[in-house]
Every structure is written in structure tokens, then in C-alpha cells.
Amino acid sequence: MSHPADATPGQLVAVDGLTLRYRRHTALAGVSFTAGEGVTGLLGPNGAGKTSLLRILATAMPPDSGTVRILDVDPLTAAGRLATRRRMGYLPQQPGFFPNFTAYEFIDYVAILKEITDRRQRRDEILRVLAAVGLSDDRGKRIKALSGGMRQRVALAAAIVGDPRVLILDEPTVGLDPEQRLRFRELIADLGEGRVVLLSTHQTEDVSALCHRVIVLDRGVVRFDGPPARLTALAENRVWHSAERSPQAVAAWRTGVGTVRNIGVPPAAADLLPATLEDGYLLLLDPSAATQVVA
Amino acid sequence: MTRPGDQRGDLRDAAAPGGGHVAVEVLREYVEGHLPAAALAGVEGHVDGCPECREELTRLSPPARYERLWSTIDQTLDEPRRGPAERALIWCGVSPETARLVAATPALRRSWTIAAGLVLFTAALVARLSPLDSPSLLLLAISPMLPVLGVAVSFGRRFDPTYEITLVAPVHGLRLALLRTAAVLGVAAGLAAAASLALPRSGSATLAWLLPMLALTLVTLAMTARVDPVVAAAVTGAGWLALLVATTHFADGRSLLVTAAGQAALSVVAVAAAVGLALGRRRFDQQPTVVLTP
Incomplete structure (x- = not known):
């Protein structure tokens, strides 16, 4: 099978002609782009289709039409979907938690969902991701007692469990104060090394600070695709x-x-x-x- | 080995007031765990109050061993505290990981369990006091609805806070759905069985709720592949009440559903729902494109 989205080297994520409709509203009207290693920003006003696009890439829902390739598999097939899920991390727009779980317990739960069944290996991985987001000392605190910024870090830690090659972050900096946002940008920039990071935002500062590439989405259409300097x-x-x-x-x-x-x-x-x-x-x-x- | 200014005597000296220190050999035996139980208290008592012997003990102890011990303590403190249900599952041979997934079922929060228990025991109490010949009718009406409600609050965006990350996890959606449903069903069946014990004897009819409970739960679960769980639960619940009203002879309070034929029909429904569930299993792996929500 050959189609324009077939990945050439360096293009680890490729989408072509994605469309999606919700009843009468068109969320995506033929979106195509490719992305390689590094942080690619998805910029656009509210309702531009960013979340729909990221949810399709995260395998949360299928598009109406179009093709997707992630790390050389087609996540729109059942086998490809499973393979993609094993190598992808996803931070949803509104990450949910079990509020009575501690940060450690929650990551433990996520690690089980990500099929890390060996107890020792799971513990090492939990400690690794909590350290990566700077929550090692707060791992015993219940999530309901954590601040918004710390919860967001728990959600990011959950996304990077299993060291995924592709990271999909839906508005990771929303609701953070300037200092937390700065800290988050550092984290995400680090994560972008050796990984594909797709990040949606409506903050232009995030894009200029983080992304080597920006895609502007507006009413389901790609309006710009290139380096931030060109925008x-x-x-x-x-x-x-x-x-x-x-x-x-x-x-x-x-x-x-x-x-x-x-x-x-x-x-x-x-x-x-x-x-x-x-x-x-x-x-x-x-x-x-x-x-x-x-x- | 001797240290300046002191003489290492034997254990009896150590225990005696004003005596010397614990012999190095004894300390080594202590570290290696070879010291006889009878001597343990004496050594520990002395070491507790003697900084020099503590230092000697530290020197003799392999650091790797303490790191291991420390990491075990650390891990024990970090790891989730297991509730009674989780411990029971592990005791039954379920893997700790699966038990953890089950224990996180939203409906198993104490509130649902307590509410379900209260409803059932109230029903049992009312039934006991009622003049009807078939006191189990109320229990029959209510019991099957409890796991249906439990399923409704265990899935979907509305009640499962981790809906989105669960949806894209490599663990198959249907596996998780079945685990959570089995947990809810198990708790509901246990509570209903306990409530039945409180009823006056009415023979096998006392347990007539069991099959409808299974059938309704499976029907609800099969429907969640296509519609929002709350809608699925509402439709199933309404259907059940309608069926009950249609099949009950209210003069004597007997329902056809309690008869052998009625129970056989319910088994057919349960099997049909299970088949539907198996056929629609793929739909549990992704959010359906169109979700019917109330």
C-alpha cells in the first residue's frame, strides 16, 4: 500500500487528509502534515480542531477519513493501534486522577495499564518518571492535596511511563502560573530530545520558547506549517x-x-x-x- | 581486634554493669544472624546504649545489605495500601496487578457499596413486614438494578476520571470493562445474598434475583459499546421494571420471572447479551465515533 503519508526517514508521524465531523460541525477538514523528532507545536484558537487531531493521533478515536502513520505503523488498524499505544504517551487536555491515590499509587496504576507487570521494573520506572518531573519528594502525597501545577506534573509523569517514542501533549501548560509554565517548558524541551513531541497550545509564547516547528490550525484546516521564525x-x-x-x-x-x-x-x-x-x-x-x- | 582504651570481653561482661564491650566475634555472629536467640537480647541491650559498639557493628555490616533493607522499607512505604477487597482477590490467586486494576473501579468506592447495602437491607426489611405472599418480589425488583447502576458509574467520561488515559492504554478496553463489571457484580451479589438471608423462607424463589442480575448487567455492558453507560443503564433499568410489571400477578404478588420458564428466559437474555458483548468487543477499545448521550 502506498500513500502520501508513508513516512520518509525522519518523519515519525505522518497524517494525510484527516477529516472528522461531529453531527453538523466539521472539526477537521483534510489535515495533512508530518513530524519528526523534537517539539512540534500545534497552535490555534479554541475550537480549531487541535484536541480532535491529537485524540485521533493518541488512538482515542478514529477519524472519518484520511490516513495516519506513527512510527511506521497504521494506528487505524487494531494491531497498529496496540503497537502505537505501546510506544506513545498521552497527556489529555483534562487529565483525570483518582483523588485519593498518592502520586506514586497513580503512576503505579498507569504503569500497570501500560503493561509493566514486573514489580521491580515497575518501581524503577515509577521512581524514574517522578524524578523526571521533580516529584520524588511528593510521591507519598495524595493527589487531592497537590496544587494544580503539581497535578499537571503527575499527568506528565503518567504520559512518560514506559519511555514512549511519541508524546502527545494537549495543552500541557494551561492553568499554570508563569513560574510553573517555565518549569514545564524545560521539562518538555528535555523530552523533545530523541522523541517526537506534539504539543497543542493557544499560547504563542510556548511555541516561540519550545518548538522547532509550528502548525497553525484554524477551523479544521492547516493554515501554516513551518519554523516559528517564518510565522x-x-x-x-x-x-x-x-x-x-x-x-x-x-x-x-x-x-x-x-x-x-x-x-x-x-x-x-x-x-x-x-x-x-x-x-x-x-x-x-x-x-x-x-x-x-x-x- | 582491640580499640585503644577498652578491652573487648565476652557477652557476659557486656551485659554486666561497668563491664567491657561486646566481642568482635559476637558482633560478627550477630550481623550474620548466627547468634543464638538467648544471646540476642544481651547484645542488643548493650549496643543500644553503647556508641562504640554501634560503630563497630556498622563497620562489620555490609553496606549493600542495608541499602537493600532500606529500599525494601522505602518500597513498602510507597506502594499502595491494599484494601480488604484487593487482599481477598490476591488471596484467591488473582495477580496483584489485576487486583489493583479491579480495586480502582470507580463504583467500588465506599459510597456505592454502602448505598447498595442500605437499599438492599431496607428492601429486605420492608419485605419482612409486608403482607404479600411472595416477599422476595421487592428484592427481585431491586437487586438486579444495583450492578447496573454500578456499571453506569464505572465507565465513560462522566464518572471515570481516568477515562481518557484508560482508553489509550495498551490494556484492552473490554478486559478492563469485564474486570470492573465482575467486581461490581460480585459485591452486589454478595450484598443481595446477605439481604435474602433476612427474608422469611420462600424456597428457591429467594435467589430468583441472581439470574436477572447477571442478565441485566451483561445487557448494560453490551450496550455501553454503543451508547453512553448512563443511557445504557437507564434503558436496561426501565426495561426491567416494565418486564416485571408485565409478568407479575399483583393479587398474590407472584412474578412469572420466578418460575422455571421465567428463569430460563432470563438465561437466554444473559447468553444473548454475552454474545453481543463478544461481537462488539472492538468498540471497547476506542471511543465510538458517535456516542449517544442524554
Whole structure:
């Protein structure tokens, strides 16, 4: 069988033409991309189809149509699904816990679900993943007594049980305070070495800080696929600051220093500003722009 | 070996007030576990109060052994505390890993078990006080619904907090579903059997709830392959009540379901549901594309 998603070396995850509909709502309208080692960011507004895409890749549900290849197997078949599950870690958007379990007990439960039946091996693995997320000293605390950031770390530890080659992280930094987010980015950047990490977010800072590659998804369509610097470059020479708001700007807001930051068409008497990834993202998603950039 | 300023005597000296220290040979025997039981208390008593002998003992003890001991203590402290159900399963020969998966069944939380027990004993009490000829009718109506409710709260996004990670785990969804269902069914059957004992004698009819309990649970489980567990439980429960009303002669409080023919029909339902479950097993491995939710 041959199809465009057949992985070439370095493309450990390949999807082609994925579609998914929920009753009247189209979640994915023909999504194709490939991903290799390192952290690939999936950026997009709420409802863009990020979670649906990641849930399909995580084998939680099948698409309506399209092909998927993960580490050279087809997870849409029963055998391929099992093989994929054995080599994949998944952090769901809303990770759930048994609140009365301790962090250690919960990871133990997950390790059993991941078929680590040897007691000694399981213990070594539990201690390894808890150390990796910095929870060694809190492993005896009940999950209900942990802070939101610590729970998120428990969920990440659960995802990396068994040292999976592919990690799927659905909005891992949501709900974290700035310091926790920074710590999480360090963790994820480390995990991206030698692994495929697919991470969804609606935080442009996460993408500029972490990803070597960004895919922008909007209403079920890939609108951009390339390095973050290229997304930033879309806004080059299009960000201005001025005393007044430009009526034609895609986005304009008064900043803390009193001047207005305008993206898009410059107002009268404006100075050019260096563009950020967020500027590029806002311009890309501007309905009047309707650009589609695929590297 | 002697240390400056002291003389190592034998054990009797060590135990005597003002005596010397425990002999190195004795300490070595202690470390190796060869010391006679009678001498243990004397040595331990002395070592407890003598820093020098403690130091000597530490020197004689292989560090690897203590690391092993420490890691065992550490592991014992970390590992899950097993509840009575889990211990009972392991005692019955179930692997500790499987027992852990069963023990994490959401319905087995104390609240469900207590509620189920209360409902059944209330039913038994009411039945005892009722003037009907067939006092087991109430128990027959209620018992099969308990595991059905238990199944409803053990699966699906709504009640299982770990739904999403369980769904994508390599352990097959149906295996986990069957384990959890068996656990819920076992507890419910045990409680119902206990409640039956509280009833006045009515012969084999007392245990007439057993087959419908099995049949209804299997029907609910088979339906969860296609619909939300809560919907499956509601449909099954409503169907059961309708069937009961249709087959009961209310003048004397007897149900056809208690007769041999009724029980045979229920067995057929149970077998049909089991076959349906086997046919739909693949659907337990992924979230169905369309889930009917209330």
C-alpha cells in the first residue's frame, strides 16, 4: 500500500487528509502534515480542531477519513493501534486522577495499564518518571492535596511511563502560573530530545520558547506549517507603534507605555516595531488575510 | 581486634554493669544472624546504649545489605495500601496487578457499596413486614438494578476520571470493562445474598434475583459499546421494571420471572447479551465515533 503519508526517514508521524465531523460541525477538514523528532507545536484558537487531531493521533478515536502513520505503523488498524499505544504517551487536555491515590499509587496504576507487570521494573520506572518531573519528594502525597501545577506534573509523569517514542501533549501548560509554565517548558524541551513531541497550545509564547516547528490550525484546516521564525516573519514590517489607533489595523491595542501597537496597515506617523510570533499568528488568522502558508 | 582504651570481653561482661564491650566475634555472629536467640537480647541491650559498639557493628555490616533493607522499607512505604477487597482477590490467586486494576473501579468506592447495602437491607426489611405472599418480589425488583447502576458509574467520561488515559492504554478496553463489571457484580451479589438471608423462607424463589442480575448487567455492558453507560443503564433499568410489571400477578404478588420458564428466559437474555458483548468487543477499545448521550 502506498500513500502520501508513508513516512520518509525522519518523519515519525505522518497524517494525510484527516477529516472528522461531529453531527453538523466539521472539526477537521483534510489535515495533512508530518513530524519528526523534537517539539512540534500545534497552535490555534479554541475550537480549531487541535484536541480532535491529537485524540485521533493518541488512538482515542478514529477519524472519518484520511490516513495516519506513527512510527511506521497504521494506528487505524487494531494491531497498529496496540503497537502505537505501546510506544506513545498521552497527556489529555483534562487529565483525570483518582483523588485519593498518592502520586506514586497513580503512576503505579498507569504503569500497570501500560503493561509493566514486573514489580521491580515497575518501581524503577515509577521512581524514574517522578524524578523526571521533580516529584520524588511528593510521591507519598495524595493527589487531592497537590496544587494544580503539581497535578499537571503527575499527568506528565503518567504520559512518560514506559519511555514512549511519541508524546502527545494537549495543552500541557494551561492553568499554570508563569513560574510553573517555565518549569514545564524545560521539562518538555528535555523530552523533545530523541522523541517526537506534539504539543497543542493557544499560547504563542510556548511555541516561540519550545518548538522547532509550528502548525497553525484554524477551523479544521492547516493554515501554516513551518519554523516559528517564518510565522514571525509574516508580520515583519507590519507592526507599528503610534500615538493613535489605526482604523485599518488587524489588531491594535494601547500598551502599558501609552502608545498604541498596531498590526497590519500602519497609521499616520507610526514607527516600525520588531515583529513577534504572536503578531504573525494574529495576521495569519485575520479573516481578511485568508493566507495559507505551508513550508 | 582491640580499640585503644577498652578491652573487648565476652557477652557476659557486656551485659554486666561497668563491664567491657561486646566481642568482635559476637558482633560478627550477630550481623550474620548466627547468634543464638538467648544471646540476642544481651547484645542488643548493650549496643543500644553503647556508641562504640554501634560503630563497630556498622563497620562489620555490609553496606549493600542495608541499602537493600532500606529500599525494601522505602518500597513498602510507597506502594499502595491494599484494601480488604484487593487482599481477598490476591488471596484467591488473582495477580496483584489485576487486583489493583479491579480495586480502582470507580463504583467500588465506599459510597456505592454502602448505598447498595442500605437499599438492599431496607428492601429486605420492608419485605419482612409486608403482607404479600411472595416477599422476595421487592428484592427481585431491586437487586438486579444495583450492578447496573454500578456499571453506569464505572465507565465513560462522566464518572471515570481516568477515562481518557484508560482508553489509550495498551490494556484492552473490554478486559478492563469485564474486570470492573465482575467486581461490581460480585459485591452486589454478595450484598443481595446477605439481604435474602433476612427474608422469611420462600424456597428457591429467594435467589430468583441472581439470574436477572447477571442478565441485566451483561445487557448494560453490551450496550455501553454503543451508547453512553448512563443511557445504557437507564434503558436496561426501565426495561426491567416494565418486564416485571408485565409478568407479575399483583393479587398474590407472584412474578412469572420466578418460575422455571421465567428463569430460563432470563438465561437466554444473559447468553444473548454475552454474545453481543463478544461481537462488539472492538468498540471497547476506542471511543465510538458517535456516542449517544442524554
